[in-house]
Amino acid sequence: MYTPSPSSLSLRAGLAALLLALGAGLPAHALPGGGKTPQSIIDAQSNAPPQVRGVDVEEHLGELVALEARFTDAFGKPVRLRDVLPRTKPVLLTLVYYNCPLLCNLVINEQIRNMRELGLELGKDYEAVTVSIDPKDTPAQSLERRRRHLQSMGQPETAPWHFLTGTEEHIRQVADTVGFKYAYDADTKQYVHPAVVHVLTPEGSISRYLYGTSFRVQDMKMALVEAAGGRVGTSFDRIVLTCFKYDTATRRYGFYVFGFLRLGALMIFSALATMLAYYWRRELKKGAAA
Template sequence: MVPALTAGFPVQARLAKAELDKVAVTPEPGARAPLALPVTDASADRATSLGAVLDGHPALLLPVDYTCGNVCDPMIGLSADALAATGLRPEDRRLILVGIDPKDDTATARARIAAVWGDRPGGPAILVAGAKEIGELTGDLGYRFTYDRSTDSFAHPAAALLLTGDGRLARVLSPLALDGKDLRLALAEAGEGRVGTLSDRLALLCYGFDAAKGVYAPLIGRILVVSGVVTVAAIALLITALIRVRRRQEISAGGA
């Protein structure tokens, strides 16, 4: 199963380690999303603002690359499943996607999310914006990413930003490890305007190979490590079982 998970990654990432080390979520105390930020709602092809989309409700905001085939797709899918598992009403468990690539238009964003969302009920707010607006939003929230011109791809944190109804950053979460029960509690706290302890640094990358080290990106690396440990353990158990069977056969033969 591991090759399928890694198949979407570029053959080689070209960003240097120093550039990748800058990619993280490092919010300042009191970080807040700019509610007046102009964005385009790709679902309706209409201009709006981030505040209008938030509409006074807590929401999970995911900065994504709509043409990314790496971690973005499972990040969106797992976030959707976790939100559904909270059991909250749709208006109390909003998912807002915002593109980090200003080249992505509304048609591209709609097509990508339709493919990822599948037959799940409802749907997220799908937003696109210009380079200036993207820079303002990510800068205010401490979300730092970088562009790789050689592969036309982005190295960006795989992070879910939980916002309160008035745009304050309440928590930084990993969308790949969301639990419905815990997310429900976090959303309830955000709905009350409470802000939890923000991560000092969330640096799980949505990017391919780290050329500086010649290893997989952190997510895939962890998957490979776990898979390797399980494989070695299985082989060890098989060898142990075969040795025991051989000894029993030798004992039986000796007794005969």
């Protein structure tokens, strides 16, 4: 009969502990037999009312928004979403509806607060598009909302903030491409929807999501600079972006130590190069005087 030696037992125990530690650090879907819990089970265990279930944001980072979706702008002109995107600047895209009793107003007001404090200029550095998710909303309502919001920002009526209304089909096309999941509650005659501002690249792909009714100006600014590939904002903004990294857990930009170290190394290199150039020039002048 084989009897394991003490050293063999110690080795096996060590390997077992290592595997256990590694397994504890893995997400459920990475473990044998693991997987995503079916939505039906989650819903069954949830206390949320039926009309709220499934209302969420499914991030589609890097995917194109529905550029061919057709709408009517605030002036009654038929447009495609492609027509109102600037192609050279990032875009803040919001999905709301005009008769929303609370949440939509909170999201738009927070967006306006951030836009006032960004240090970036609407029209020069970025543009904004707001799509109504209610097919009953009209261009006249779009025009009234547009004027009110631009006035609150001290912006002229020519500022590029586009308010669009459309049919259920085309609204859904945009909502599906950005992962904006909403539902209509027939009892209250209201839409149940998430609170989020989408940041698009100049090409119309989804770059970042800003969640909630309160988010930091710094996060919106960095998201726009990031979406534009550094083509908007100041040189300092682009330098700061290298020291901050988007944290998917907190959904905010946080301090990035390796970016800071790279920036520090670059500053040290620049200082050394400047010092060496200074001494080299001084030595050349001494040689010429001799």
